[in-house]
Amino acid sequence: MQTSSLETTAQARPQNRLGLLLLPLVILAGMGLSVEAGLLGPLGAQVGHLWATLSIFGVGTPILLLLLLFSGPQKGPALNALPRWQLIGGFLGPTYVVVLILATPRIGIAMTMIAILSGQVGKSVLIDHFGWFGSPRKRVNGERWIALLLIGVALVLIARG
Structure with missing residues (x-):
């Protein structure tokens, strides 16, 4: 059964509206990254680059655990059922933070x-x-x-x- 282009357009409208509503949130998150960079440079100078990175993830991990605890059951496969390549972000996140810590005070x-x-x-x-x-x-x-x-x-x- 084929859907008409009119039906497809009608189905796309709520997604477009959601995208427009999320845009300010994404911009705010981007602003947060600039603040994070400003905080991480001095923190890295005081405690060392890797300790600063660990402290950021050390603060973030309990916050995420609390969010998971109070958000109810999560849908989807178990973490061990996912393709391993999808977990590369676990490597990229700390790498990104270390680069922020190193670059921000210098450039x-x-x-x-x-x-x-x-x-x-x-x-x-x-x-x-x-x-x-x-x-x-x-x-x-x-x-x-x-x-x-x-x-x-x-x-x-x-x-x-």
Whole structure:
């Protein structure tokens, strides 16, 4: 049974609205990353880079455990049933924090964040384009190329400023 394009459009509207509602939350989370970078640089200088990273995850882990405890049963397979490649994020998170701790005091928060942003957006465009990790494919178009170019320009301008 085929769905009409009208039905497909109607089904996509709630998802688009949810995306628009989540956008301010995502922007706030991005702002939180800048604050985190500002906090981590001095913390790393005081206690060492790896201890600072461990302390961040040491604070975050009990918070997540409490959220899990009070959020009710979680759906989905057990952690040991997942493909191992999906757990790479457990390596990437601490690596990201260590890089923040090392870079922020040396190149500044703005430069660190725009460099991270350029890496995130560049890789995200590739992931979307090729549909890696099971994400839906979204081909690179002219607007995305322009966006990447503008992020590159922002990186250069912040580095020079």
